[in-house]
Amino acid sequence: MNLQINQDQINETYELNLTGEVDAYTAPKLKEVMLPLTEKEGNIVIVDLSGIEYMDSTGLGIFVGALKSSKANHSSLKLRGMTERVKRIFEITGLTEVMDIESGVKGEAL
Amino acid sequence: MRTASDYIEMKVPAKPDYVGVVRLTISGLANRMGFAFDEIEDIKIAVSEAVTNVVNHAYTDTEDKGQVRIGCNIYDDRMEITVVDQGKSFDVESISKNLGPVDGKSVDQLHEGGLGLFLIDTLMDKVEISSEAGVVVMMTKYLHRDEVEEHVDRISPAPSQ
Numbered sequence: 001m002n003l004q005i006n007q008d009q010i011n012e013t014y015e016l017n018l019t020g021e022v023d024a025y026t027a028p029k030l031k032e033v034m035l036p037l038t039e040k041e042g043n044i045v046i047v048d049l050s051g052i053e054y055m056d057s058t059g060l061g062i063f064v065g066a067l068k069s070s071k072a073n074h075s076s077l078k079l080r081g082m083t084e085r086v087k088r089i090f091e092i093t094g095l096t097e098v099m100d101i102e103s104g105v106k107g108e109a110l
Numbered sequence: 111m112r113t114a115s116d117y118i119e120m121k122v123p124a125k126p127d128y129v130g131v132v133r134l135t136i137s138g139l140a141n142r143m144g145f146a147f148d149e150i151e152d153i154k155i156a157v158s159e160a161v162t163n164v165v166n167h168a169y170t171d172t173e174d175k176g177q178v179r180i181g182c183n184i185y186d187d188r189m190e191i192t193v194v195d196q197g198k199s200f201d202v203e204s205i206s207k208n209l210g211p212v213d214g215k216s217v218d219q220l221h222e223g224g225l226g227l228f229l230i231d232t233l234m235d236k237v238e239i240s241s242e243a244g245v246v247v248m249m250t251k252y253l254h255r256d257e258v259e260e261h262v263d264r265i266s267p268a269p270s271q
Binding site: 021023024025028054056057060061085089092094 | 126127129130133148151154155158159161162165166211225226228229232233
């Protein structure tokens with residue numbers, strides 16, 4: 001019942017790899033890391049969700065907040081590596097239409 | 111046959127720290143009842159949403175965060191989960207009006223909250239909410255295991271022609 005966030009940076013591209021659960025308990029931590037990255041113009045924030053085992057509306061809310069921030073600050077936010085479960089709640093809530101979601105999981109070897 | 115056989119109740123502090131504990135417990139019960147993996151995931155989200163609502167909306171006036179009570183009735187054909195707070199009720203009607211997916215809204219119009227009740231409504235088979243003294247959310251998920259078995263039985267005999 002925890003969330004691990006690993007961050008890589010190459011120039012203005014930030015990659016966040018999330019592992020674990022995003023709920024009311026762990027979401028503030030995600031917000032704290034992700035939101036400031038979206039606030040700088042030109043930043044590209046890529047969030048890899050392939051390690052997420054559970055997410056609910058609190059997590060969706062954090063991504064909505066980050067998306068708004070990226071639009072307001074002219075940065076970009078991309079999500080990738082969603083598992084079927086996570087993809088489902090993005091679809092049910094209609095967020096797949098407004099979010100930049102890359103389908104397919106990235107190769108494990110890096 | 112359709113009477114409640116078992117009742118389980120939990121009471122936890124209305125803090126984010128305990129949402130996961132409730133979710134895991136309910137998940138264990140649903141697993142024991144024989145729900146399918148996807149159904150268990152749906153139940154986990156719905157219960158977390160209900161408890162998170164209490165954590166976020168109830169008890170805001172006092173420093174004491176209060177308690178949230180989760181009751182779980184186990185029937186042979188369904189699971190009925192009740193989430194109760196004794197705190198300040200939120201305005202269920204105004205929230206219900208705003209229920210719905212993001213459909214056609216621009217990014218500016220999106221809210222960071224408000225998807226919780228919509229998800230509960232979508233993921234569970236039956237949902238009732240009342241807000242007289244505190245808020246009560248009662249949600250039901252039906253077991254479909256028996257239907258599948260009956261169906262399998264029905265088609266298993268070889269056709270006579």
